[in-house]
Amino acid sequence: MTARLTAPTPAAGRTAALTRRLREAVGVERVLTDPAQLRTYECDGLTNFRVTPGVVVLAESRQHVIDTVRLCAEAGVPFVARGSGTGLSGGALPVSEGVLLVLSRLRAIGPVDPDNARVVVEPGVINLWVTRDASPHNLAYAPDPSSQQVCTIGGNVAENAGGAHCLKYGFTVNHVVGAEVVLPDGSVVNLGGTAPEHPGYDLLGTFIGSEGTLGVATSLTLRLVRAPEAVQTMLVGFRSVEDAAGTVGDIIAAGILPAAIEMMDALAIEAAEAAVHCGYPAGAVAVLVIELDGPEVEVDAQFAQVEQIALARSAFETRIAQSDAERALMWKGRKSAFAAVGRISPAYFVQDGVIPRTQLPQVLTEIGRMAAAVGLRVANVFHAGDGNLHPLVLYDDAVDGQAHDAEELASEILELCVSLGGSITGEHGVGAEKRMKMAVQFTSDDLDTMQRVRCAFDPDGVANPGKIFPTPRLCGERPGPRTGEHPLQAAGLGEVF
Amino acid sequence: MTARLTAPTPAAGRTAALTRRLREAVGVERVLTDPAQLRTYECDGLTNFRVTPGVVVLAESRQHVIDTVRLCAEAGVPFVARGSGTGLSGGALPVSEGVLLVLSRLRAIGPVDPDNARVVVEPGVINLWVTRDASPHNLAYAPDPSSQQVCTIGGNVAENAGGAHCLKYGFTVNHVVGAEVVLPDGSVVNLGGTAPEHPGYDLLGTFIGSEGTLGVATSLTLRLVRAPEAVQTMLVGFRSVEDAAGTVGDIIAAGILPAAIEMMDALAIEAAEAAVHCGYPAGAVAVLVIELDGPEVEVDAQFAQVEQIALARSAFETRIAQSDAERALMWKGRKSAFAAVGRISPAYFVQDGVIPRTQLPQVLTEIGRMAAAVGLRVANVFHAGDGNLHPLVLYDDAVDGQAHDAEELASEILELCVSLGGSITGEHGVGAEKRMKMAVQFTSDDLDTMQRVRCAFDPDGVANPGKIFPTPRLCGERPGPRTGEHPLQAAGLGEVF
Numbered sequence: 001m002t003a004r005l006t007a008p009t010p011a012a013g014r015t016a017a018l019t020r021r022l023r024e025a026v027g028v029e030r031v032l033t034d035p036a037q038l039r040t041y042e043c044d045g046l047t048n049f050r051v052t053p054g055v056v057v058l059a060e061s062r063q064h065v066i067d068t069v070r071l072c073a074e075a076g077v078p079f080v081a082r083g084s085g086t087g088l089s090g091g092a093l094p095v096s097e098g099v100l101l102v103l104s105r106l107r108a109i110g111p112v113d114p115d116n117a118r119v120v121v122e123p124g125v126i127n128l129w130v131t132r133d134a135s136p137h138n139l140a141y142a143p144d145p146s147s148q149q150v151c152t153i154g155g156n157v158a159e160n161a162g163g164a165h166c167l168k169y170g171f172t173v174n175h176v177v178g179a180e181v182v183l184p185d186g187s188v189v190n191l192g193g194t195a196p197e198h199p200g201y202d203l204l205g206t207f208i209g210s211e212g213t214l215g216v217a218t219s220l221t222l223r224l225v226r227a228p229e230a231v232q233t234m235l236v237g238f239r240s241v242e243d244a245a246g247t248v249g250d251i252i253a254a255g256i257l258p259a260a261i262e263m264m265d266a267l268a269i270e271a272a273e274a275a276v277h278c279g280y281p282a283g284a285v286a287v288l289v290i291e292l293d294g295p296e297v298e299v300d301a302q303f304a305q306v307e308q309i310a311l312a313r314s315a316f317e318t319r320i321a322q323s324d325a326e327r328a329l330m331w332k333g334r335k336s337a338f339a340a341v342g343r344i345s346p347a348y349f350v351q352d353g354v355i356p357r358t359q360l361p362q363v364l365t366e367i368g369r370m371a372a373a374v375g376l377r378v379a380n381v382f383h384a385g386d387g388n389l390h391p392l393v394l395y396d397d398a399v400d401g402q403a404h405d406a407e408e409l410a411s412e413i414l415e416l417c418v419s420l421g422g423s424i425t426g427e428h429g430v431g432a433e434k435r436m437k438m439a440v441q442f443t444s445d446d447l448d449t450m451q452r453v454r455c456a457f458d459p460d461g462v463a464n465p466g467k468i469f470p471t472p473r474l475c476g477e478r479p480g481p482r483t484g485e486h487p488l489q490a491a492g493l494g495e496v497f
Numbered sequence: 498m499t500a501r502l503t504a505p506t507p508a509a510g511r512t513a514a515l516t517r518r519l520r521e522a523v524g525v526e527r528v529l530t531d532p533a534q535l536r537t538y539e540c541d542g543l544t545n546f547r548v549t550p551g552v553v554v555l556a557e558s559r560q561h562v563i564d565t566v567r568l569c570a571e572a573g574v575p576f577v578a579r580g581s582g583t584g585l586s587g588g589a590l591p592v593s594e595g596v597l598l599v600l601s602r603l604r605a606i607g608p609v610d611p612d613n614a615r616v617v618v619e620p621g622v623i624n625l626w627v628t629r630d631a632s633p634h635n636l637a638y639a640p641d642p643s644s645q646q647v648c649t650i651g652g653n654v655a656e657n658a659g660g661a662h663c664l665k666y667g668f669t670v671n672h673v674v675g676a677e678v679v680l681p682d683g684s685v686v687n688l689g690g691t692a693p694e695h696p697g698y699d700l701l702g703t704f705i706g707s708e709g710t711l712g713v714a715t716s717l718t719l720r721l722v723r724a725p726e727a728v729q730t731m732l733v734g735f736r737s738v739e740d741a742a743g744t745v746g747d748i749i750a751a752g753i754l755p756a757a758i759e760m761m762d763a764l765a766i767e768a769a770e771a772a773v774h775c776g777y778p779a780g781a782v783a784v785l786v787i788e789l790d791g792p793e794v795e796v797d798a799q800f801a802q803v804e805q806i807a808l809a810r811s812a813f814e815t816r817i818a819q820s821d822a823e824r825a826l827m828w829k830g831r832k833s834a835f836a837a838v839g840r841i842s843p844a845y846f847v848q849d850g851v852i853p854r855t856q857l858p859q860v861l862t863e864i865g866r867m868a869a870a871v872g873l874r875v876a877n878v879f880h881a882g883d884g885n886l887h888p889l890v891l892y893d894d895a896v897d898g899q900a901h902d903a904e905e906l907a908s909e910i911l912e913l914c915v916s917l918g919g920s921i922t923g924e925h926g927v928g929a930e931k932r933m934k935m936a937v938q939f940t941s942d943d944l945d946t947m948q949r950v951r952c953a954f955d956p957d958g959v960a961n962p963g964k965i966f967p968t969p970r971l972c973g974e975r976p977g978p979r980t981g982e983h984p985l986q987a988a989g990l991g992e993v994f
Contacts, residue, residue, distance in 0.1 A: 115746065115750065116853055160694070173699065187942050188942065189942045189943045194918050194919075195851045195920040197657070197668060197851055197883075198920050199921055199922045199938065200927065200965060201703050201706070201707055201950055201951070202670065203703060203950065206699055206702060206950075209699055214698075249612065253611070295795050295799075298791075298794065298795045301792065354692040356613055356691055356692065357613065358612045387692070421690070421692065423690070424696055425694070426694050427694065438696065441696065442687075442697065443686070443687070445684050445685065446687055447697075449680065449688075449953075449954070450700065453698055453700060453703075453954075454698070456950045457949070457950075468697055
């Protein structure tokens with residue numbers, strides 16, 4: 001599978017010449033070519049895709065990034081930027097013989113500007129550090145991916161990271177107001193800025209979530225939110241997934257916007273209970289973890305309403321955390337679920353799809369039916385409030401053909417999401433993994449439009465090639481008839497980038 | 498000035514041939530060429546820029562839009578789309594001998610989907626109609642430009658319209674989740690969609706606010722917000738603008754996010770009082786209109802806090818509206834201010850700039866100093882919460898040179914905004930009016946990047962040419978050295994689009 005999905009290899013001689021120039025520009029000690037060192041960087045969190053890069057650059061300054069990108073552009077050698085490598089869709093998968101540009105040493109975090117609720121950071125800053133620095137001012141950085149203790153802001157921006165609390169607070173795109181970006185030709189531009197509105201095109205929104213294909217951010221201006229006066233967490237047990245899903249819809253329909261509504265089904269609960277003894281309601285077929293935040297009077301009043309809604313949907317247990325320890329345990333069950341599933345199954349695929357929230361009950365029923373049909377188990381853990389599913393498809397790689405069946409099932413679940421008006425990814429990105437799925441969601445004209453924008457930023461296709469786009473395109477070619485197959489496909493041309 | 502700022506004229510013969518094809522495609526009765534009829538469309542709300550179009554098409558269906566755009570592309574004749582023409586920056590200024598595509602007859606408004614809080618509308622739907630249709634479901638469409646009784650959603654999308662309540666609710670870009678767009682070559686693409694997150698590039702964000710230069714929307718999916726349980730409005734009088742501005746900052750710093758904080762200075766108050774007898778506090782040098790919405794308990798608690806903050810800044814009167822009629826009168830003073838200024842001055846320029854909120858007192862002091870230096874009066878009316886100023890520069894066109902001085906002053910105020918970290922426009926757009934100012938805010942590399950995206954969508958420059966961009970560019974040319982002057986400028990080439 002890897003070969004089919006990766007970008008073409010530049011000539012090794014070209015990379016060797018580039019390596020010499022990189023050493024001159026950024027210093028010998030920051031340029032790695034030892035095969036054992038290179039293998040450290042051969043994958044991100046999607047470990048079943050692996051490619052060894054030609055050379056790794058450990059940038060320690062903005063100028064190192066500019067120099068590296070410029071030299072790659074001049075040499076025509078592709079580059080892939082990465083932070084901590086926690087991504088789950090292979091967005092930081094290297095290109096063979098290409099440059100891997102590591103940004104994790106760019107860790108400067110500016111002073112918090114409490115009056116404007118802003119802070120400027122370098123891309124290698126760890127997500128959680130921002131809230132750590134902001135909290136003395138009673139401020140916080142809202143996006144909270146599960147990997148927030150290790151993932152970088154640069155990676156969050158590349159993938160437009162979400163998290164449990166993006167139901168109320170939005171995704172990374174809602175919390176980054178400005179970026180300094182090195183374009184694929186080495187020039188430096190500023191997108192967005194500190195003012196609330198900017199004239200001209202909103203290219204910052206396009207850059208965020210472009211998975212490293214439009215350039216490399218060297219500085220990001222983040223919006224901070226006021227830390228809420230009160231936070232309360234409730235655990236609710238149900239005897240059916242339909243009731244749990246219905247409760248989610250009823251809460252939103254009542255005009256209540258929780259900070260988070262997380263849902264787990266029976267198999268996910270079983271796994272979490274076995275792993276971390278989180279004390280979820282015994283016999284629950286589904287649980288919701290509901291968190292409200294805001295002014296204390298509002299949180300109290302709304303929780304009474306949420307409890308009534310859940311009881312009307314036959315919840316058999318509702319429990320409000322009485323201490324920080326109890327609250328932490330409720331979250332521990334949810335946050336450990338992925339790893340916990342690894343204890344009850346030899347292997348599993350994490351899927352990431354989105355559906356309109358109102359379709360939750362139907363989707364769960366259908367996933368159950370599809371799984372039963374091929375004799376596999378699926379544990380469902382998800383951000384229910386915004387319809388972002390994470391089905392975990394369990395399989396045993398010792399059983400012949402089961403990995404293949406599991407992959408097929410995971411793929412069919414995505415197509416189900418799209419057919420219900422949803423999306424092939426909620427927060428993990430397209431990366432190398434899902435680019436062949438883009439044609440399920442988008443028409444050829446839709447993809448051509450994105451492709452033309454990519455060419456506007458990166459006409460030579462050197463920035464993170466082999467990601468996002470399902471079919472190769474040459475920049476500069478204007479598609480003739482904008483329907484059906486692209487001329488390059490018809491001509492059977494292979495990978496361009 | 499008009500000549501310098503408009504796009505080149507296509508050959509009249511080409512337009513005549515196109516007119517025949519347009520009549521065949523959309524029907525004779527929908528294609529206007531009578532000079533008297535054409536003059537109706539020669540400007541939008543920026544009436545000092547006027548250009549008569551070559552032909553006007555009154556589209557009545559999605560297919561009419563597609564056919565018109567496709568025929569323009571084939572003929573190489575530029576087109577400008579418009580709705581009600583309430584824009585204030587000349588974004589809908591026609592191109593001489595070009596096509597003006599009027600969308601105001603595309604007024605279908607889909608059934609409100611209360612479960613997902615969405616509604617699909619055509620571009621000619623009037624802003625206020627959306628809330629009218631949503632209100633039986635206890636929902637509302639949040640963006641509320643002052644022209645909301647007449648302006649269209651299509652125009653709101655083109656300009657990324659704001660309004661008094663965008664402090665809390667955000668701009669149009671935060672409330673449009675999907676668009677069907679006819680690209681400048683006549684192909685049709687879908688941007689965004691109903692799912693909360695989409696893979697690939699977020700081109701919807703780029704399209705919104707692109708002022709008609711990237712294509713024409715034929716359908717828009719709008720996000721609706723829950724109508725708040727309670728809305729309360731407070732009027733506060735101050736003896737200095739510094740105190741009023743300081744109060745704005747203190748409210749936000751206290752973690753309170755009002756739905757709106759509007760500010761007016763003495764001259765604006767005087768004008769509004771004379772025009773609509775709004776009963777603002779006598780002797781006030783500045784007033785704030787503060788609106789809070791949300792759960793009733795929260796609104797009550799926060800208003801007590803707001804009052805304390807204002808009193809600590811020497812407010813001499815705080816008044817909470819006790820009835821809908823009193824609330825309406827508070828808003829009437831604010832909303833009539835532009836027109837009211839027309840009663841105390843023969844003429845005025847409306848300016849639109851943005852500054853970081855924390856700079857409010859400095860900006861007001863500086864505007865006062867600049868106005869005094871040239872002997873002009875400036876009335877300030879603005880969305881203070883997000884730093885969006887609307888200085889009204891008063892002048893008498895019967896006095897020789899005063900219009901010029903006023904225009905200069907309005908221009909200098911924008912440069913002041915940029916120098917303080919703000920922007921040349923908050924919500925009125927760049928259009929034809931401010932394109933020469935873009936270079937004040939953006940570097941040549943920044944503008945090149947936008948330009949390359951424009952070329953990705955519209956390589957032939959037929960969609961609303963002569964707007965946004967300060968300097969001509971040829972698509973297909975790749976700028977050589979990405980610093981300093983563009984080769985085309987150096988070569989003295991004139992307008993391309």
